[in-house]
Amino acid sequence: MQMCTVCWVPGLLLLIGTAVCLAACPCSDPALCQPIQHSRDFEVYVFLVRGKNWKHYDWSEVTTVALFAPYDPELMCFAHSKGARYVLTGDVSVKKIVDPKVRADWIAEKVNLAKAQYMDGINLDIEQPVLPQTxxxxxxxxxxxxxxxxxxREIPGSQVTFDVAWSPKYVDVRCYNYSAIAELSDFLFVMSYDEQSQIWTECIAGANAPFNQTITGYEQFINISIDPKKLVMGVxxxxxxxxxxxxTEDNRCALEKRAFRGAPCSDAVGRQVGYGTIMKQVNSSLTGRLWNDEQKAPFYNYKDKNGETHQVWYDDPESIRLKAAYIKKLGLRGIGMWNGDLLDYSDDPVAQEQTKEMWKALIP
Incomplete structure (x- = not known):
């Protein structure tokens, strides 16, 4: 039996079937609390993780903001004013959701939260190992x-997306039913990064998202009958x-061997660094920006205060544009990034130009 809950909405007492207590619309225009109903032809998907950097995003292009930070009603109103969706993110133990009741309760909780906060859907970020046929x-x-x-059903026009690794070939033991999940969701966000989580060849540093490897991943998704319009490229x-x-003299950086899920080496021996931070360091490094044409990615070398040599691999507008060009060629739904807050949004004119170019690189 469904339990009823009494909820206060300003000026009105409601008896409703689920425990969703809507706060007063926080927007100056109440229409902005309505869910976004339409979708644009090209998706630009942004993960927001902190602060107010969203005020500096390129809102002429943004279509969806997925929230990895505390809820911000100001952002919800602003995103809706730009016709962009504002969605929850969700993770749950795959072992627990084997129980249908646990699964149903978790879904109900997320739907109720989205409705209470006038949001437009959810991004399922479940990056857990799963063995096939279990x-x-x-x-x-x-x-x-x-x-x-x-x-x-509950939020007309809402969007449900699912994050997947760069390839459907069971990366990091994520043996999911990718074709079914693509069919059942609105689209997959393909995380075309951390592609060195399992290094099966030599233990040497390399690009976070090598060009050929990245494009091969999309071809593999398409080859298992996933509609390209169900795929958004993550960079x-x-x-x-x-x-x-x-x-070595030819810039081969040997790494400590750290095994991960059967592979002898992993990018886990490295440290993640945001693009804004990289841009502050590259010009004063030992080498300045170098380019690897095989992996089609920039890198540089530097020495730390202890005299240790480091090599930094990253993506910049040149490497991202090369990948983005394949969106049209493969017929993908769009592009996005992890994450929108890793650029330098300060008043520094050099940083402002660098940030502008990174946003521009997303559009093929």
Whole structure:
């Protein structure tokens, strides 16, 4: 039996079937509390993780902001004024959702939260290992199906998306039913970064998202009958700083061996560094910006205060534009980044130009 809850809405006492107590619309125009109903032809998907940097995003292009930070009603109103969706992010233990009741309760909680905050959907960020044909494998697919059905029913025009690794070839033991999940959600956000989480060849530093490897991942998704319009290309606005055990004259940076999920080496030996921070360091480094034409990515070397040699691999407008060009060629739905707050949004004129170019690079 469904439990009823008494909720106060300003000037009105309501008896409703679920415990959703809507606060007064925080926007100056109440129409801005209505969910976004339409979708644009090209998706530009932004993950927001902190602060008020969103005020400096390129809102002429942004279509969705996924919230990895505390809820901000000011941002909700602003995003809606620009016709952009503002969505929750959600993660849940795949072991727990084998129980249908746990799954249903979790979905209901997220739908109610989105409704109470006048939001437009949810991004499912469930990056857990799952083996094929296990109870967790089927439960994860059911979670996507039931979440999409609930959000679409309760919030007209809402969006349910699912984050996947750069390839469907069971990266990091994420053995999901990718074709079913793509069909059951609005689209997949393909995290085309951290592609060195498992290094199977030599333990040397390399690009976060090598061009050929990245494009191959999309071809693999399409080859398992996923509609390209169900795929959004994720690009990194950060790089990796590696300590070199040895650096050769041809810039091969040998790494400490740290095994990960069966592979002998991993990018876990490196440190993630945001693009804004990288731009402050690259020009004063030992080498300045260098370019690897095989991986089609920039890098540089520097020495720290202890005399250790480091190599930093990252993406910049040149490397991102090369990947973005394939969006049209492959017919993908759009592009996005992890994450929108890794650029330098200060008043520094050089930083402002660098930030502008990174946003421009997203549009093929």
């Amino acid at each position: 109870p967790e494998y089927y439960a994860l697919t059911d979670l996507v199906k039931e979440t999409t059905e609930a959000f679409h 990194p606005w950060y790089g990796y700083d590696y300590v070199c055990l040895n650096l």
